[in-house]
Amino acid sequence: MSGTGGTGRMSGTGGTGGVRDRVHAAEARTGARTGLGRVLRSVLLVVGLPAVLLTAWWVLTDGSTSYFNPPLRTIVGTFGETWFGSPFAESRFVQDVVPSVLRLLAGYGIALVVGVVLGVAIGSSRALRAYAEPVLEFFRAVPPPVMVPILMLFLGIGTSMKIVVIATGCLWPILLNTVEGVRGLDPVLRDTARAYRLGRAATVRHLVLRGASPQIVTGARQALSIGIILMVISEMFAAKDGLGFSIVQFQRSFAIPEMWSGVILLGVVGVLLSLVFRAVTNATLSWYLGYRQSQHGGA
Amino acid sequence: MTGPDGSAAASAAPSGARLDVRGLRKVYPGSGRSGSGRSGRGRSGSGGAGAPVEAISDLTFEVRPGELVCVVGPSGAGKTTLLRCMAGLLPATSGEVVLGESAITGPPEGMAVVLQEYGRSLFPWMTVAQNVELPLKEKRVTRRRRAELVRETLAAVGLGDVDGAYPWQLSGGMQQRVAIARAAAYEPRVLLMDEPFAAVDAQTRFDLEDLVRALWKRLGITVVFVTHDIDEAIYLGERVLVLSARPTVVLEDVEVGLGPDRDQLETRGTAEFARLRTHVYELVQQAKQGVRSLAAARLTHTVGGADV
Numbered sequence: 001m002s003g004t005g006g007t008g009r010m011s012g013t014g015g016t017g018g019v020r021d022r023v024h025a026a027e028a029r030t031g032a033r034t035g036l037g038r039v040l041r042s043v044l045l046v047v048g049l050p051a052v053l054l055t056a057w058w059v060l061t062d063g064s065t066s067y068f069n070p071p072l073r074t075i076v077g078t079f080g081e082t083w084f085g086s087p088f089a090e091s092r093f094v095q096d097v098v099p100s101v102l103r104l105l106a107g108y109g110i111a112l113v114v115g116v117v118l119g120v121a122i123g124s125s126r127a128l129r130a131y132a133e134p135v136l137e138f139f140r141a142v143p144p145p146v147m148v149p150i151l152m153l154f155l156g157i158g159t160s161m162k163i164v165v166i167a168t169g170c171l172w173p174i175l176l177n178t179v180e181g182v183r184g185l186d187p188v189l190r191d192t193a194r195a196y197r198l199g200r201a202a203t204v205r206h207l208v209l210r211g212a213s214p215q216i217v218t219g220a221r222q223a224l225s226i227g228i229i230l231m232v233i234s235e236m237f238a239a240k241d242g243l244g245f246s247i248v249q250f251q252r253s254f255a256i257p258e259m260w261s262g263v264i265l266l267g268v269v270g271v272l273l274s275l276v277f278r279a280v281t282n283a284t285l286s287w288y289l290g291y292r293q294s295q296h297g298g299a
Numbered sequence: 300m301t302g303p304d305g306s307a308a309a310s311a312a313p314s315g316a317r318l319d320v321r322g323l324r325k326v327y328p329g330s331g332r333s334g335s336g337r338s339g340r341g342r343s344g345s346g347g348a349g350a351p352v353e354a355i356s357d358l359t360f361e362v363r364p365g366e367l368v369c370v371v372g373p374s375g376a377g378k379t380t381l382l383r384c385m386a387g388l389l390p391a392t393s394g395e396v397v398l399g400e401s402a403i404t405g406p407p408e409g410m411a412v413v414l415q416e417y418g419r420s421l422f423p424w425m426t427v428a429q430n431v432e433l434p435l436k437e438k439r440v441t442r443r444r445r446a447e448l449v450r451e452t453l454a455a456v457g458l459g460d461v462d463g464a465y466p467w468q469l470s471g472g473m474q475q476r477v478a479i480a481r482a483a484a485y486e487p488r489v490l491l492m493d494e495p496f497a498a499v500d501a502q503t504r505f506d507l508e509d510l511v512r513a514l515w516k517r518l519g520i521t522v523v524f525v526t527h528d529i530d531e532a533i534y535l536g537e538r539v540l541v542l543s544a545r546p547t548v549v550l551e552d553v554e555v556g557l558g559p560d561r562d563q564l565e566t567r568g569t570a571e572f573a574r575l576r577t578h579v580y581e582l583v584q585q586a587k588q589g590v591r592s593l594a595a596a597r598l599t600h601t602v603g604g605a606d607v
Contacts, residue, residue: 191383196412197438210424290468291424291465
């Protein structure tokens with residue numbers, strides 16, 4: 001339930017003026033971004049800089065004769081042919097990009113579930129935390145790409161290795177942030193949940209997960225960028241398909257414009273994933289934005 | 300306030316239960332709960348080892364079914380500790396709290412709690428209605444009855460039109476009303492309130508005091524109301540328990556003979572109110588200076604009447 005949808009309902013009903021004034025004031029604070037002008041401006045803000053950069057790239061490389069730095073015109077020209085060539089089912093998009101993204105989502109999903117479950121357990125128990133925290137700090141300090149050659153020894157070079165690499169890399173920010181979020185839960189809320197005899201399941205669902213969700217989202221956001229990096233890196237070592245694999249293959253076969261087009265596509269994939277992420281976040285954390293504003297706005 | 304829904308809620312609600320506090324003692328083991336003890340809130344931190352602190356020495360009193368009793372004492376008197384023990388949130392060192400027939404070992408059935416920190420006791424990710432409804436879901440109240448209870452209690456606390464708002468969109472007084480509505484909807488037999496109005500402005504406080512009296516009368520439940528405000532204690536209570544400073548004992552159990560109907564102007568203007576106020580005020584002052592029994596208290600103003 002979004003903040004504006006929830007509060008909008010009461011404007012029609014009668015009641016004390018003071019009540020509604022206050023609510024509307026709060027609504028004005030939280031819901032201000034819904035105006036059409038605002039939307040237009042934020043779209044311009046989002047699109048503006050990329051447009052400038054692309055134009056600069058286009059103009060600066062237009063007359064380029066460098067083999068390794070072809071004109072953007074050439075790169076864009078090969079883009080469609082390279083990735084969406086016919087038949088579509090045999091195009092690189094289906095053969096390489098889709099498997100990459102699926103592996104990313106699988107690894108990321110595993111990290112999300114394991115990280116949140118472990119994080120809730122560790123965050124809820126002081127003893128478990130004292131026990132596990134030094135180890136967690138150690139594992140977080142290990143750069144995830146280092147795990148690729150190690151995991152290759154155990155899991156080979158197949159899909160499972162790549163998924164595990166992505167999952168182990170994504171796990172730590174999610175896990176550690178979840179621990180922080182659970183630990184930071186307000187003791188008054190915990191008391192309230194206990195006093196009203198909320199069961200374990202209800203406490204986790206309604207109190208722990210919701211209360212820790214801002215930090216969980218922070219961890220998940222960090223994990224997503226790590227996941228994209230690992231998706232590519234895991235394919236650069238050894239693979240038979242994938243976006244990162246394709247880019248390396250193009251580079252090795254001196255298909256330079258195709259290589260550049262792969263880098264652009266990679267960036268586009270990243271942007272799309274972060275857009276999806278933001279949409280999900282906005283839906284689940286709408287309360288948090290308003291809550292934070294109400295806390296900072298005095299009272 | 301009462302309206303057509305009043306009867307429905309009253310008929311379904313169980314009446315108040317008896318609450319017995321017997322020889323209650325609470326010692327915080329070796330964690331520095333020094334100073335006023337307000338910041339500790341009974342939650343012993345891991346650091347700062349120190350001598351054990353005896354918050355409550357020996358408390359024995361009873362609250363009769365359907366009674367409204369106020370507990371007043373100097374700050375740091377272990378009032379919050381007492382309430383947390385009664386709520387089953389904090390285990391007693393010795394002694395027991397008995398609700399109805401059974402001793403309390405954890406948060407018992409049929410008890411609702413309203414805490415001082417209204418802003419922190421409501422779930423900020425839930426709307427007002429969801430906050431009120433959540434404990435009812437756990438109690439396995441049917442969906443239809445839940446909707447009824449939420450609507451009735453929110454209307455009873457004067458918040459019928461903000462059910463879809465989030466708590467943080469409301470003023471402090473309104474947030475505390477939501478907490479009260481949540482407690483009322485829970486249909487408890489005992490309601491514990493821990494300085495619920497300490498953080499709201501004076502005018503809102505008067506309204507909320509009348510709201511508590513009205514709900515108490517309508518629901519017929521047992522209410523224990525902890526406060527540091529002497530006037531509030533006398534205005535609300537049928538009885539006022541005056542506590543000593545830490546380690547806490549009951550200094551005096553004062554009967555409040557102000558009748559069942561209270562009015563902010565009339566009641567506070569009566570001679571009886573003034574007399575009680577003077578008496579309790581003196582007791583609390585003596586308690587601050589370390590007096591631990593009524594016999595040892597040197598009261599300069601004579602007490603003409605009921606409580607001797």
